[in-house]
Amino acid sequence: MSTASVPLPNWITYGLMPLLNLLMAFLISGLVVWSIGEDPVEALKLLIEGALGRGDAIGFTLFYTTSFIFTGLSVAVAFHAGLFNIGAEGQAYIGGLGAALVALSLDHYVPWYVTMPFAVIGAAIFGAAWAFIPAWLQARRGSHIVITTIMFNFIGAALMVYLLVNVFIVPGKMAPETRTFLPGGQLPKLDWLMAWFGLKLGPAPFNVSFLIALVMCFLVWLLIWRSKLGYEMRTLGISPSAAVYAGIPYSRTVIIAMLISGGLAGMMALNPVMGSSARLQVEFVGGAGFVGIAVSLMGRSHPVGIILAALLFGILYQGGADLSFEMPNITREMIVVIQGLVILFAGALEYMFRPAMVHLYQRLKRA
Amino acid sequence: MDYFDILVSILGSTIRLSIPLLFTALAGLFSERAGIFDIGLEGKMLAAAFASACVAYLTGNPWLGLLGGIAVSIVFSLIHGFASITNRGNQIVSGVALNFVAAGLTIVLGQAWFSQGGRTPQLAGEARFSPITLPGVDLMRDVPVLGPLYVNVISGNNILTYLAFAAVPLSWWVLFRTRFGLRLRAVGENPGAVDTAGISVTWLRYRAVIVAGFLCGFAGAYLSIAQSAAFIKDMSAGKGYIALAALIFAKWKPVPVMFACLLFGFLDAFANFMQGKAVPGIGEVPVQIFQAMPYVLTCILLAGFIGIAHPPKAGGVPYTKER
Incomplete structure (x- = not known):
């Protein structure tokens, strides 16, 4: 008998199974740590302390979380429409160009809260533009979006290096970067928010974009589950042929879904x-676009799940950096291994435990 | 230096830069023709490079190094197979995951074992594949045109280079002239028909991914113990993705794969040569243009502006036997 069609209650599908998958990823990571001669339990303790132990550590954790919420949402929106956007990395990179252009042109004249909405729009438009060509190619020419978005990550990286080295570089400086934005082009830190909880932010760059990320989570929820467009996207994602039967325009839905996805990735640059x-x-993206894949898979493409998964990866990134100071044998790249294992178990092997779960559940129900 | 000498030197480095692409693209060819997308080529190449360098360092023997690389690469293939064939998971997600695992694990283990910041120790000369001088080099040296080409481009490469070029007709023969190849291609187009004929889809696809792992092992070994003398972190540097692009650019056919890899290798070699040089009338051409070129070309091809690339029909779709 096939176990694939047996329905399971939501708390197993959305609660227990992701936890089991996460546990597997951590068990194997623990094995790796143990095999290089370190104590995995001690490492985990140091990691959590490093991520949540002090005010500035929490600030850094939430800073990383913010980036991952944006990219996680980006991957999730595309996922709902049945599209796999591997290009969040490149879209965020180009989105940075949009944000920087706004900041560079406005920071002399207006305070940050005037710059901010324009920067959000600029970043989103540039990110969306970078997603548009792969989207158009998928919708109209049938080229596989996974391949084209990968290609566009590399093209975007080459373009940005060219622009930074040849166009934006400050004359007389060696580093390929723009000039520093004035306060009018910066997003202020959220030290007041931390102060509510009696924590000191210190040097951590936890800033207003966290609030923008939370707003975006709400908007994405509205879009996916409370709007006609979201309904169309989900229909397309579950069954493209049913969507066509229902009169949902394929090309338009694919392109809009990718534009929103690219826009969200672009906002990560803020x-x-x-x-x-x-x-x-x-x-500057530093792999956050790829973390978005893990975050979206872990969070089952739901904004609440994405916030939790982004927080988890925020903890891993900040704690992992701290851990590599305390245990030099465990380099920062250990996080990349954990990330890969989370993607493997929560994504590719998500059904591995399902047959066992179904048997267990049916036995429990009978008992 | 006159133009001919420049050309010869660019062609020489074209060959050197194409080889890892060629092995990897052929690996992808076997996997994708059997209906298993392989985004994880990059990771397999990197893991194999690391394993080859470690084994070659410990044993002092490049052949054992190569074997080590192949073994590790096949393990990655089997994980990919377990996820995407046995568990019917998403093949792309699985490939992405394996790329991360490889990228992280090579550095973590390298640092833990050798404490050189993710590098492996420098290999001695006999632990590497060294250049082979073909017979007749001295005779040919003075022949105009053909001479320098023979001496600098065809001769003087290591054994893996010649194996890579031998793998092209061999792959063609296996895929298009053997029963295994026919079935492998069939399983990538219509697995249901293959199953009806009483042939195991699962076993066929597993064999295809194992072949892919085998070939990626060569690519990795080439990077770390033939082209370089150590493993350096992230040394595959996106070559797996360029190989994927070459595979698509060649429309999933073995001989065009070779030409696509040579073209992308040439672009890379040309970019290296052009770095900091000015073109008369245009000025300095940014190297980023050459770096982005393989990806741009592939996108244009995918858009259907240079012929149409038909991927294997069942590519990326897990096969479910019962409904």
């Missing part, structure tokens, strides 16, 4: 570019 370094730098 956080590092305007919220932290106050300038556009080479490779």
Whole structure:
């Protein structure tokens, strides 16, 4: 008998199974840590302390979380429409260009809260534009979106290096980056929010884009589950042929879904570019676009799940950096391994435990 | 230097830069022709490069290094197979995951074992594949045109280079002239028909991904113990994705795959050569244009402006036997 069609209650599908998958990823990571001669339990303790132990640590954790919420939402929106957007990395990179152009042109004249809405729009438009060509190719020419978005990550990286090295570089400086934005082009830190909880932010770059990310979570929820467009996207994602039967225009829905996805990825740039370094730098995305894949898979493409999964990865990124100071044997790249394992177990092997779960559940129900 | 010498030197480095692409693209060819998308080529190449360098360092023997690389690469293939064939998981997600695992694990283990910041120790000469001088080099040296080409482009490469070029007709023969190849291609187009004929889809696809792992092992070994003398972190540097682009550019056919890899290798070699040089009348051409070129070309091809690329029909779709 096939177990694939047996329905399971939501708390197993959305609660227990992701937890089991996460546990597997951590068990194997623990094995890796143990195999290089370190104590996994001690490492986990250091990691959590490093991520949540102090005010500034929490600030850094939430800073990373902010980036991952944006990219997680980006991947999730495309996912609902049945599209796999691997290009969030490149879209965020180009989105940074949009944010930086706004900041560079307005920071002399207006305060940050005037710059901010324009920067959000600029970042979103540039990110969306970078998603548009792959989307158009998928919708109209049938080229596989996974391949084209991968290609566009590389093209985007080459373009940005060219622009930073040849166009935006400050004359007389060696570093390929723009000039530092004035306060009018920066997003202020959220130290008041931390102060509510009696925590000191310190040097951590936790900033207003976190609030923008939360707003976007709500908007994405509205879009996906409370709007006609979202309904059409989900229909397309579950069954393209049913969508066509129902009169849902394929090309239009694919392109709009990808534009929204690219826009959300582009907004991620607000956080590092305007919220932290106050300038556009080479490779500022730093893999956050790819973390978005893991976040979206972990969070089952739901905004609440994405916030939780982004927080988890925020903890891993901040804690992992701290851990590599305390245990030099465990380099920062250990996070990349964990990330890969989470994607493997929560994504590719998500059904591995399902047959066992179904048997267990049926036995429990009978008992 | 006159133009001919420049050309010869660019062609020489074209060959060197194409080889890892060629092995990897052929690996992707076997996997994708059997209906299993393989985004994880990059990761397999990287993992194999690391394993080859470690084994070659410990044993001092490049052949054992190559074997080590192949073994690790096949393990990655089997995980990909387990996820995407046995568990019917998303093949792309699985490939992405394996790329991350490889990228992270090579550095973590490298640092833990050798403490050189993710590098492996420098290999001694005999632990690497060294250049082979073909017979007749001395005779040919003075022949105009053909001489320098023979001496600098065809001769003087390591054994893996020649194996890569031998793998092209061999792959063609396996895919298009053997029963295994026919079935492998069939399983990528219509697995239901293959199943009806009483042939195991699962086993066929597993064999295809194992072949892919085998070939990626060569690519990795080439990077770390033939082209370089150590593993350096992230040394595959996106070559797996360029190989994927070459595979699509060649429309999933073995001989065009070779030409696509040579073209992308040439672009890379040309970009290296052009770095910091000015073109008369245009000025300095940014190297980023050459770096982006393989990806741009592939997108244009995918858009259907240079012929149409038909991927294997069942590519990316897990096969479910019962409904």
